Amino acid sequence: MRTFVLLSLVGCPALAGSCIPPPRPFVPRDPKVATEFMEILRHDFELYFRDIQDYFRCLDEERARAFDEAREVSEEYGRFLGSLHQ
Template identity: 40%
Template sequence: MKQTWAVLAILCWGSASIEGNCLPPIASFMPTDADAVRAYADLLRRDAETYFDDVEQYFRCQDEERREVFEQARAVSEDYAQIFEILWSES
């Protein structure tokens, strides 16, 4: 029974290790006034390109976090199966 509590303590402690580090990008402001668009065309272009680069980085980050969480879920599943083995061996 002590083994069961030790395994549960380790599993609970490990669940806090994943943090959400992916922050979605903030959309660029795009004016609708034609004079403003002409006056700030270069700035608007740079802002839009930066935004799309940030979007791409955001999606890559989410993909990486998904892979990490999937791997952790697989490991927890294996650990959880061991709990049942321990409990069944004690019966």
């Protein structure tokens, strides 16, 4: 039973389309605070830029998946309509 649940989750289209954007880095308004935490802030920005690239890739993959799905559904609909006229 566990194997079935795992396989059904892995193949679930809803999971494939869940691209979550990374949170924007926080920048303090106070220049003194920004200077004090400069290394942490720099690291946060580097993580953001890395993660936003992953997000863009996810969106590209989801767009391709959705396009393929729409094509398949369109073909299925055509077959369905064709079967009504027989």
